[in-house]
Amino acid sequence: MKVQHWGLAWGLAALCCASAASAQGVLERISGGGKLVIAHRESSVPFSYIDSKTGKPVGYAVDLCLRLAEVVKKKTGKKDMQVEFLAVTPANRIAVIEQGKADMECGSTTNNAERRQKVAFTVPHFITGARLLVKSGSTIDKVEDLNGKKLVSTKGTTPLKAADQANRERLMGITILEAPDHAKAVEMVEKGEADAFVMDDVLLYGLAAGRPNPGALKVVGRFMTTEPLAIMLPKNDPEFKKLVDEEMRRLINSRDIYPIYEKWFAKPIPPNSTTLNLPVSYLLRDFWKYPTDQVPF
Secondary structure (H helix, E strand, O other): OOHHHHHHHHHHHHHHHHHHHHHHHHHHHHOOOOEEEEEEOEEOOOOEEEOOOOEEOOOOHHHHHHHHHHHHHHHHHHOOEEEEEEEEOOOHHHHHOOOOOOOEEOOOOOOOOOHOOOOOOOOOOOEEEEEEEOOOOOOOOOHHHHHHOOEEEEOOOOHHHHHHHHHOOOOOOOOOEEEHHHHHHHHHOOOOOOOOOEEEHHHHHHHHHHHHHHHHHEEOOOOOOOEOOOOEOOOOHHHHHHHHHHHHHHHHOOOHHHHHHHHHHOOOOOOEEEOOOOOOOOOHHHHHOOOOOOOOO
């Protein structure tokens, strides 16, 4: 009986310790010598992608996350804080943050009500909408032109969900295909395996610019969705979120974010020194007048 009693006690102690560890916040963990883990994407140009020449993650959202990392380092007093990068996909990015495998996801993730059930978001760094990428010689100009044709999108994304819903509700007869990542979806359009790729238009411009023949593709159609893109954070860590939100608001209000934006949207970017020529949109400029993590979507 005593053995069973002690076994039960040790089991309860282990559960308590595991619970305490899972409840530990990011700042507390780093103060204790832990590392900051930044989740990044591999083909979300120009937000978060791998520079094929260096093999390292780069991009607009990555630069913002590195600014946030500096604030975390200062707040915790850990000058030797380690920063580790972890590659994620559209399909697993939410689970990675939800499960505590990364502290920030620096990519092109839309802040919406469904996702806020599982994770938190900071102030949006971009506002875009879903449009279509087609071959430059295509007659497709809007989603209605896809009747009886093949439309691809990336698994686990809001444009995929929006396209699927529109197709079902409006009986459009479109064959919806899923690609594992953005790069594969573009390839499917180039090879004729899909007639169009629906995704955030800024990503489409970036992906097309990085192809061997950018002129072979074009972005068409009206916005099908409104997508406020923001850095993803753990849901129940108010101290960490407060620090991140304050720094994002400071970057925007001080206009320090504008040179970072221009670096990725108005100047040549790696690996091929292409320029996207995308100025700050009126939507984003208006939103940044009163920067907040609260979005009406």
